[in-house]
Amino acid sequence: MSDAHPFDEGIALERAGEHVARGRTHAAWRNFIGPFGGLTAAQAMQAILVHPQRLGDPIAFTVNFAAAIEDGEFEIVAQPVRTNRSTQHWTVSILQGSEVKLLGTAMTAARRDTWSADEAVMPQVPPPAQVPLPQARARVEWVNRYEMRFIEGGFPDAWDGSDIGHSLTRVWVRDNPPRPLDFASLTALSDVFFPRIWLRRAQFVPLGTVTMTVYFHAREEQLKATGTGYLLGQTRGQGFGAGYFDHAAQLWNEAGTLLATTTQVYYFKE
């Protein structure tokens, strides 16, 4: 590895056309099969962020994981399909050869000061320094790219198939090593939660994310105020059945500012 931060290495793109950027997979971000989906989503977001025609900052972002990304290079096509006075609508896709691996949409907008309120209030939790790091060694490489301090709902102590009846996790998390928060890393951090069914059932079933949506509440000034600090992530499953389940999650900074809300659907096998 070079001196660059592994996340910056991960999202590095080269422009390859008006709406086309080239990226690649990285050993530092490997998951069980293929790359960490959060990095893939962040690469797609980065293609929008570096697009010369971008208007404003991310508001909403949805990515559908259509097929496994093979190790190596890929093309990201990020295109502003509709530009209004203060808003812009995007399509984005990741291609390897002629195969679509990811497709999604995004909305960016020039924001302005208005009335504001965080109705989703950060739960009362001990500060990061009082929450120990997990003892277990990560099973996959990308997990080492994050410092995760589980307040509740960490990995099961025993994978004994007992249904604990809920899947609530609260975790302090930040890049490892620390890196100032930006929209790309907030995208990746929105995918940092391990699958809810593993927690709820204490059972290791094969699965994968099929779709993720991120709503960005943070503006540049909240990203700056967060800096390299921790985010509090909270997530919980909603419905499990017929091969799929979803979760809903929130991310706050240490000051309690809501930065993002996010949802996902996973497929699972049993």
Next chain:
Amino acid sequence: MSDAHPFDEGIALERAGEHVARGRTHAAWRNFIGPFGGLTAAQAMQAILVHPQRLGDPIAFTVNFAAAIEDGEFEIVAQPVRTNRSTQHWTVSILQGSEVKLLGTAMTAARRDTWSADEAVMPQVPPPAQVPLPQARARVEWVNRYEMRFIEGGFPDAWDGSDIGHSLTRVWVRDNPPRPLDFASLTALSDVFFPRIWLRRAQFVPLGTVTMTVYFHAREEQLKATGTGYLLGQTRGQGFGAGYFDHAAQLWNEAGTLLATTTQVYYFKE
């Protein structure tokens, strides 16, 4: 109006090409400006549902409202971009002339029986017959297409600008007149919640949905079991600020089965 149910009239499409269907706006579904977004989303979903190449049932659906739909006809382009063994990924857009009015993605899948659990439990509420209909006359036509019985968080009694500190709504809702639930009507019902900022601030600010995501937990058998019964809808805002806010919502049937979870982002002006 003909003898057809107004929702069936609303989502009626004619095929106009391999991936193209033609639809139109309807006076019965008018909103303040343009059509009810839930009907527009349902029209886009219907274009997928009637597509001859569709594999399986809807799992996830995201639509971004890119520009106002003018009264009249439009084309819906719904295309299966990637078909796997049991899953299919779609792009969908609505066009008037050369203008993109809506763009989105969907995922459908052949589902199979697995372990299941509804972790998002329906709150304890009085049954529909014990919850009165609102006395106020609807300000917009589409609201008359639904029977809504607000348990809590109905329209403010006084639009006096008082911040009530939360935006929780619980409502029994079904089509008016009743109509057996299907994936298209469940899509529209996912957009039935009035904007959270109106409730929270008791203030009538201009706004509109910019993106909506629906996760379908119901399969055909749960739709059938629901029939023409009521759905319990629950929604709450998460973050408000800088011209945008989001909400997260759940929909159950009277038996307490989770049918859909859904999120939205609105823009607002003040």
